[in-house]
Amino acid sequence: GEDVEQSLFLSVREGDSSVINCTYTDSSSTYLYWYKQEPGAGLQLLTYIFSNMDMKQDQRLTVLLNKKDKHLSLRIADTQTGDSAIYFCAVSGSARQLTFGSGTQLTVLP
Amino acid sequence: DVKVTQSSRYLVKRTGEKVFLECVQDMDHENMFWYRQDPGLGLRLIYFSYDVKMKEKGDIPEGYSVSREKKERFSLILESASTNQTSMYLCASSFPTWESSYEQYFGPGTRLTVT
Numbered sequence: 001g002e003d004v005e006q007s008l009f010l011s012v013r014e015g016d017s018s019v020i021n022c023t024y025t026d027s028s029s030t031y032l033y034w035y036k037q038e039p040g041a042g043l044q045l046l047t048y049i050f051s052n053m054d055m056k057q058d059q060r061l062t063v064l065l066n067k068k069d070k071h072l073s074l075r076i077a078d079t080q081t082g083d084s085a086i087y088f089c090a091v092s093g094s095a096r097q098l099t100f101g102s103g104t105q106l107t108v109l110p
Numbered sequence: 111d112v113k114v115t116q117s118s119r120y121l122v123k124r125t126g127e128k129v130f131l132e133c134v135q136d137m138d139h140e141n142m143f144w145y146r147q148d149p150g151l152g153l154r155l156i157y158f159s160y161d162v163k164m165k166e167k168g169d170i171p172e173g174y175s176v177s178r179e180k181k182e183r184f185s186l187i188l189e190s191a192s193t194n195q196t197s198m199y200l201c202a203s204s205f206p207t208w209e210s211s212y213e214q215y216f217g218p219g220t221r222l223t224v225t
Contacts (some may be wrong), residue, residue, distance in 0.1 A: 043202075
């Protein structure tokens, strides 16, 4: 089945950019997502990208998709302490299901 | 605004008890999902449902069952709770794929502890 990989931890200084990376195995994935989970909460959709796009920008968020390498990244510009959370990469498969990565815990240091 | 609610935020149950986790969505979504979340493992799909009275197994259905008697409600049942079912349980819902980008909307989660 589909496999989605992320590193578990990332620390950045407040004001710097954060880049969270994700790799996946199924090249037929139609949509690729980034979700954010704050402590004690469910997952909230941040953004998604359709597989025929290379890049999507939404305010401080930039998503880059490299289909050849099956690599997805999320860049957060001017990272703030409120951005501290777990970020999940997810991809749509052949059915209506999503496959999630393990999540990356982003810690923003003052 | 889509709202997915779960019946409890925290639950403590004893080994062997039957446990019911309830999920309700208010957006008339066809699709509903149950996941468990464990540190370092991400979200793993337990069961899902595409319609009333319909269910399909996900990746880790052992020890669980589900019920969907009404479109807005999807219940997860632990027939005989065990300590290895201590976890965060997340419910999600989504539109049919021909109407959407497969996006799933999540509830706040239920943290279940089995002692």
